[in-house]
Amino acid sequence: MPKFAPKQSELKKEFEEKPSLLKGDYPDKELFDTPVEFRDGNWCYPAKPEIVEDIGFANPRKWSPTDEDWKLPDGWEKTIKDGMKDRLERFRSFKLFLDICVRCGACADKCHFFLGTGDPKNMPVARAELIRSVYRNDFPLAEKILKGFSGARKLTPEVIKEWHMYFHQCTECRRCSVFCPFGIDTAEITMMGRELLHLIGVNNNWILEPVSNCNRTGNHLGIEPHTFVQNIESLAEDIEDLTGVTVNPTFNRKGAEILFITPSGDVFAEPGVYTMMGYMMLFEHIGLDYTISTYASEGGNFGFFTSNEMAKKLNAKMYHEAERLGVKWLLGGECGHMWRVVHQYMDTMNGPADFLEQPVSPLTGTTFTNAASTKMVHIVEFTADLIRHGKLKLDPKRNDHLRTTFHDSCNIARGMGMLEEPRYVLNNVCNTFHEMPENTIREQTFCCGSGSGINTEEYMDIRLRGGFPRANAVRHVKEKHDVDSLVTICAIDRATLPALMNYWNPGVSVYGLHELVGNALVMEGENKRTEDMREDPMAGFQDEVEDED
């Protein structure tokens, strides 16, 4: 007997003291028999009928998750089953992930929603089981072998309600997949779950309205081209007021070297607009030949949260605009899911973009071989390369009023493996940066709790619960290092983390990385800087002015 093996007495003690299913220590109901309860704060408003019609999705109607009858279309069971069959044939990953899970439970305590709500159906394995149980019951080969046990069950309206609740308590962040020994990507199961729900009109307005806007106007809020231009010009005026430097963004300019596309949140929402100002200052500083499209005016892609086809359609405008304007390559702003689409799907969805060139930095000559196929470079790797080659004049002291930590956005960290570049940039533009605990950053990063189209206000309770693990990690550095600034490189993070911080960690503000770059940039011909982009005083610089006075 190996000396480290537990003794019989130890096992006996453990069995007696630890709660277990065998002893009936858990609720006697089966997991699937626990009914779902929709109450204020745990459901998102369904899509307005006119929006569903506008994008040609199924079953437009007025309904609410709190209704007993969800007004599902006739034959909805067949629609779901046919839809599942179709997807099992088209997407090998879906079939594979349904078949190979051994329910080891390695993923169970990795999900921020499970950790924040304690609801067992939020264990990724259990969430996937919501679909897997129907698959087992209804699909021929699996049915023959497994029907009657292994949690097989019939497709009922209750199952649909459960899917709707729990596939919107998954932000497709993929933290669970990092720990799965089989590499099962539960995010893809959630995607399939949501696709199937859309076939019968079970949806979420916060996702479909941006999709409809983007489909029609080019960005999530539906900002018309002239307003889009005015917003950016207004931010350019702010830069001039603040620094005395004139920046000259151009729009829809044919023949520019680079087309810059960022999430539209950077153009209309606070604090995203300060990040936009940072981009423009950077481009002015290095004399970049770039243009912004008022048609491909959205980096994000909420279509990604509906169906593969809609994601493809909304993404297509990037290449279309690049071709129309005759640019050489694409530069993309700070965003999360945008980069999962760009990095992992764009090339095969809408590529190859043969009309573009392999991206080469005009300042450093660096060839971005990682983007050889997509022809689209992430702004953070572009900036990191500029800093590495000494092309930026930076004064990190200008961010001394901020004590920072960095939140890895799920899709950037896990979706495209970019871990070092943002830290490299951050360390060059500020003097105080503290990492959160190891198991909450980089590829193990905790989600903001509001990604994948659930960042709507009526869902705030669930968001605050789901975001708790992230907030808890921030609290750790707040207490240990007096951190007061959470830096991130995702538009949804910038939109949602302020609320999460305000609730759990009052006093911690949220910043985009390029906002800090903008603060630190020493621009040619600038006025003496005393305030940051938000017109907050920079530490030490105010005194300097007063002394001189």
Place this chain on the structure above:
Amino acid sequence: MNKEYIRLIHKNRPLVLERWRQSVLAFFPQRMHSGTPLAEALSDVLAEILDALDESSERVGETVNRVSRILAVQNFPPSKAMSLFFELQAILREIAPGKVKQIHWDEFRTDMEQLTLQAFDSYMVHREKIYQLKVEESKRQTFMMSRRAKA
């Protein structure tokens, strides 16, 4: 430490804390797993409350505030959240039946009721805070629009 019940709690601290922790984790519809960050945060703050009982009212208020912040966003009714200190009363009565004079129990009950009222205030502040967050978020989403409207 001049209150009898506080002395009792401190004497039996590990047992009281563990039972209190378990009873609070059982508030959650599916009993919160003790290893989660939320359960750990709850455990920490419950321990802090026990330690703060004989300290300044400001310190107690701080800890009550922290636990209310956690309870105010959970998926159970306010009545359950507010039963927090009633649970503590039940636990102590179980641990020390007959050993404590009625006068001390009365004092204990009064203090726990006071803490419950304090927790209720804080609970409501945090519920209000959630609505405030929604408003602030909406404002941030329309930042440029309202700026232009004001210009």
